[in-house]
Amino acid sequence: MREPTDRVDDDELHAFVDAQIDPSRLPAMLAWLQANPADAARVLQWQAQRVQLRQLARAVDVGETPAALTEVVAKAAAGARRRGAWQQAAAVLLLVAAGVTGGRYWGQAADPDETAMMAASPDFVREAVLAHAVFVPEKRHPVEVAASDEAHLVQWLSRRLGSPLKVPSLAKHGYQLLGGRLLPGEGTPRAQFMYENAQGLRVTLYVAVFEPGQAPDSTSFRSARVGDEEAFYWIEDRFGYALSGNVNGPDMQALAREVYGQLER
Amino acid sequence: MGVEQVLGHIPALRRYARLLTGDATRADDLVQDTLERACVKWALWQPGSVLRSWLLSLMHNLHMNHLRDWRHDDGHAALEDAPESAHDPTAEAAERMDLRQALAALPPPMREVLLLVTVEEYTYAETADILGVPVGTVMSRLHRARERLRKLMMDNGQVRRPMPLQLVKR
Numbered sequence: 027m028r029e030p031t032d033r034v035d036d037d038e039l040h041a042f043v044d045a046q047i048d049p050s051r052l053p054a055m056l057a058w059l060q061a062n063p064a065d066a067a068r069v070l071q072w073q074a075q076r077v078q079l080r081q082l083a084r085a086v087d088v089g090e091t092p093a094a095l096t097e098v099v100a101k102a103a104a105g106a107r108r109r110g111a112w113q114q115a116a117a118v119l120l121l122v123a124a125g126v127t128g129g130r131y132w133g134q135a136a137d138p139d140e141t142a143m144m145a146a147s148p149d150f151v152r153e154a155v156l157a158h159a160v161f162v163p164e165k166r167h168p169v170e171v172a173a174s175d176e177a178h179l180v181q182w183l184s185r186r187l188g189s190p191l192k193v194p195s196l197a198k199h200g201y202q203l204l205g206g207r208l209l210p211g212e213g214t215p216r217a218q219f220m221y222e223n224a225q226g227l228r229v230t231l232y233v234a235v236f237e238p239g240q241a242p243d244s245t246s247f248r249s250a251r252v253g254d255e256e257a258f259y260w261i262e263d264r265f266g267y268a269l270s271g272n273v274n275g276p277d278m279q280a281l282a283r284e285v286y287g288q289l290e291r
Numbered sequence: 292m293g294v295e296q297v298l299g300h301i302p303a304l305r306r307y308a309r310l311l312t313g314d315a316t317r318a319d320d321l322v323q324d325t326l327e328r329a330c331v332k333w334a335l336w337q338p339g340s341v342l343r344s345w346l347l348s349l350m351h352n353l354h355m356n357h358l359r360d361w362r363h364d365d366g367h368a369a370l371e372d373a374p375e376s377a378h379d380p381t382a383e384a385a386e387r388m389d390l391r392q393a394l395a396a397l398p399p400p401m402r403e404v405l406l407l408v409t410v411e412e413y414t415y416a417e418t419a420d421i422l423g424v425p426v427g428t429v430m431s432r433l434h435r436a437r438e439r440l441r442k443l444m445m446d447n448g449q450v451r452r453p454m455p456l457q458l459v460k461r
Contacts, residue, residue: 036434037430040430040437046414046415075409075437075441076409079390079405079410080409082390082391083406086306086309088305088315091301091302091305095305095326099294099329100298102333
């Protein structure tokens with residue numbers, strides 16, 4: 027038997043419509059609706075609204091997702107990866123600054139203070155190591171201008187750096203030019219060229235063009251080891267070059283000699 | 292998995308936003324703002340929680356902000372009372388057209404609750420979470436939304452007299 031106090035309130039009527047009612051309350055609900063035709067009529071109308079609303083929702087044709095919307099997310103995702111890379115690079119630099127990594131002259135007697143060398147190396151070399159760490163892992167956009175457009179790449183970077191550039195070829199060592207990008211530098215912009223071999227190993231050549239009078243003292247060929255990365259750098263006149271790569275020492279030397287030789291000509 | 296997993300929710304967000312705003316352009320603007328906000332706040336999302344609810348919650352906040360901005364100068368209590376006009380005279384299925392108009396005529400907070408509960412099938416508690424209001428508020432908005440829809444559609448002469456309720460006794 028139903029208790030007269032077993033009344034049903036509006037909240038429960040809605041819960042009935044939305045199938046959120048406590049199943050133990052169903053008998054009381056059905057009894058209530060039977061005894062209260064006005065509530066029963068409301069419930070039926072609410073139920074009809076629910077069905078129609080769901081039909082309306084299904085009928086909404088939003089079409090293809092506009093590229094602008096997916097790009098918002100894609101950009102943020104790429105940014106997150108890049109921030110990760112910057113943090114890694116920053117950690118590398120801390121090691122460098124702490125003098126943990128060894129550096130050495132190449133083809134000269136070892137510097138007595140070689141462990142401090144990387145820390146004492148010109149700013150552009152640290153920029154080069156950083157830029158290498160940031161862009162080498164990039165899958166989709168490792169370069170701004172692809173090598174397929176090499177003439178434009180050289181012209182564009184030469185104009186932005188305010189000095190004619192040459193792009194060395196590393197083809198005979200198995201490395202193809204992927205392309206290049208322009209990066210901000212201290213005072214003047216920098217260029218980064220990226221090369222890749224058949225195994226997917228990448229090396230970057232970082233070029234700094236200094237303002238007249240601002241260039242660090244010319245140095246001979248030097249190398250520094252930063253974690254797994256081998257970096258070679260040298261400064262000539264207003265140009266600073268740094269070649270970075272996760273390539274074993276002798277191979278890296280060969281690549282650096284090649285670059286050096288081609289730029290000399 | 293990073294923020295990329297938001298991508299899979301875009302179609303559902305666009306559909307919801309379309310019903311919420313009644314306008315394709317405004318809907319996609321709202322979705323875009325929501326995605327941008329989600330990307331900025333990504334670190335705050337708890338991987339254990341339901342991503343879609345979180346996105347809808349962001350969308351709700353942005354939608355309310357937009358409405359406040361748009362109506363700032365109107366000088367009346369727009370959020371609860373001002374009907375939005377989304378009248379489209381081109382005839383589709385007559386019944387749907389009228390429902391769409393009635394939906395557009397609801398104050399946005401009521402419309403949100405109605406859509407979250409009926410179309411998105413969230414529980415009352417989940418709906419309250421998404422909107423950041425007590426469950427009691429959800430219930431009263433839901434009630435007012437349904438009663439207003441009922442009245443609006445009856446005024447349009449569209450609601451047939453309900454069939455007598457038939458109960459099957461077990």
